Amino acid sequence: MREIFKQEMQELAEGLVTMAEHVATAIENATTALRVADLSLAEQVIDADNRIDELERQIDDLGISLLARQQPVATDLRVVVSALRLSATLERMGDLARHLAYVARGRYPEVAVTGPMQDILDQMGAQATKVGRRVYELLESRDLSLAATVEQDDDVLDQLHRDSFQVVLDEKEPLTRQQLVDSVLLGRYLERFGDHGVSVARRISYLVTGDAANAVHNPNEEGPHLD
Amino acid sequence: MREIFKQEMQELAEGLVTMAEHVATAIENATTALRVADLSLAEQVIDADNRIDELERQIDDLGISLLARQQPVATDLRVVVSALRLSATLERMGDLARHLAYVARGRYPEVAVTGPMQDILDQMGAQATKVGRRVYELLESRDLSLAATVEQDDDVLDQLHRDSFQVVLDEKEPLTRQQLVDSVLLGRYLERFGDHGVSVARRISYLVTGDAANAVHNPNEEGPHLD
Numbered sequence: 001m002r003e004i005f006k007q008e009m010q011e012l013a014e015g016l017v018t019m020a021e022h023v024a025t026a027i028e029n030a031t032t033a034l035r036v037a038d039l040s041l042a043e044q045v046i047d048a049d050n051r052i053d054e055l056e057r058q059i060d061d062l063g064i065s066l067l068a069r070q071q072p073v074a075t076d077l078r079v080v081v082s083a084l085r086l087s088a089t090l091e092r093m094g095d096l097a098r099h100l101a102y103v104a105r106g107r108y109p110e111v112a113v114t115g116p117m118q119d120i121l122d123q124m125g126a127q128a129t130k131v132g133r134r135v136y137e138l139l140e141s142r143d144l145s146l147a148a149t150v151e152q153d154d155d156v157l158d159q160l161h162r163d164s165f166q167v168v169l170d171e172k173e174p175l176t177r178q179q180l181v182d183s184v185l186l187g188r189y190l191e192r193f194g195d196h197g198v199s200v201a202r203r204i205s206y207l208v209t210g211d212a213a214n215a216v217h218n219p220n221e222e223g224p225h226l227d
Numbered sequence: 228m229r230e231i232f233k234q235e236m237q238e239l240a241e242g243l244v245t246m247a248e249h250v251a252t253a254i255e256n257a258t259t260a261l262r263v264a265d266l267s268l269a270e271q272v273i274d275a276d277n278r279i280d281e282l283e284r285q286i287d288d289l290g291i292s293l294l295a296r297q298q299p300v301a302t303d304l305r306v307v308v309s310a311l312r313l314s315a316t317l318e319r320m321g322d323l324a325r326h327l328a329y330v331a332r333g334r335y336p337e338v339a340v341t342g343p344m345q346d347i348l349d350q351m352g353a354q355a356t357k358v359g360r361r362v363y364e365l366l367e368s369r370d371l372s373l374a375a376t377v378e379q380d381d382d383v384l385d386q387l388h389r390d391s392f393q394v395v396l397d398e399k400e401p402l403t404r405q406q407l408v409d410s411v412l413l414g415r416y417l418e419r420f421g422d423h424g425v426s427v428a429r430r431i432s433y434l435v436t437g438d439a440a441n442a443v444h445n446p447n448e449e450g451p452h453l454d
Binding site (some may be wrong): 170 | 295301311407411412415
């Protein structure tokens with residue numbers, strides 16, 4: 001019984017690592033698809049999201065089955081409940097990458113956004129890709145120094161997001177209505193991706209150190225609001 | 228032991244009803260604050276969100292403590308795990324109402340959006356308010372006919388959201404950059420509020436009927452995408 005338990009806890013951890021790896025690939029491909037108007041890459045991201053959703057279901061089924069059969073307590077219970085939350089957050093990160101891919105596909109063969117907003121969105125995409133990569137590395141290595149890096153990368157992402165509003169709000173910037181709408185939505189998706197990355201990082205810190213001061217109780221907490 | 232267990236399960240259910248009641252009030256006040264540029268109502272929504280967050284923490288603490296001490300199985304386990312997920316979804320709905328309130332406050336003493344977009348956003352706000360109200364009633368009564376109503380209300384909300392893009396994308400519509408940005412973000416917040424409402428409705432249906440075909444596995448699933 002104890003052997004099966006250990007093995008299943010291991011499976012749970014590995015499932016999250018696999019999920020995070022898929023998310024890291026998805027955000028990298030989605031931002032590339034947006035940057036260079038690559039239709040097949042965009043479609044690859046959209047298709048690959050099914051796999052992320054399927055991994056979430058597997059992790060949840062295993063987690064709930066573990067709770068029912070093994071009735072873990074203390075740290076083990078905390079790990080299982082956290083796994084259920086981490087899977088939901090990673091699934092949401094996959095959705096946001098898919099949203100980026102929808103925009104890339106919808107504007108193909110054009111690049112969705114050009115001009116000064118393209119530059120900011122490219123930078124935001126690069127930051128989000130960093131967040132996705134670090135979250136994967138953190139889940140794999142449990143090296144908590146990576147959690148701090150995720151926070152820093154997200155701070156840069158938030159600053160870029162604030163900068164992006166300066167551009168879209170400037171009536172002199174030549175942007176079509178479609179580009180304006182896309183800019184606002186893409187900015188929002190990328191900012192949210194970063195927020196969720198921070199939520200994963202804090203939850204892992206909490207799991208490893210047991211220090212609730214490092215934990216985000218609310219995985220949806222956002223940074224300072226713009227309004 | 229069994230008595231305490233029953234009492235705590237009851238507390239969990241009541242906590243969710245209270246949370247949903249606060250969320251229903253928040254969305255109603257936030258959409259009113261937007262419609263009539265009511266600063267004090269907007270601030271009320273922003274302040275009240277702390278209470279929603281606090282309720283989420285209480286529900287989560289109680290849920291996890293129940294798992295640890297009572298080790299529920301079968302239906303009881305499903306109820307506790309669902310409570311943890313419902314609290315996260317309701318918390319997110321509260322955040323979205325708060326986002327609406329931020330926009331209302333940021334544009335005060337002006338109404339944020341005027342003209343044809345104002346009309347659509349008012350209608351979206353009214354639909355979201357219906358969703359919030361029904362979700363509360365559903366949690367309180369467990370009357371599953373309300374779950375179907377939530378889905379229908381959300382369908383109308385989604386259609387209005389699609390309509391809203393026709394307006395913002397029309398270069399002839401006189402909208403300032405700020406109004407364009409606000410319109411896109413407000414539309415997105417309201418649409419997401421509806422999605423989360425549907426997620427709550429399906430989860431409750433699943434809990435009551437045990438029929439997974441009625442359940443959304445993924446609480447973040449969105450309707451058909453626009454791109």
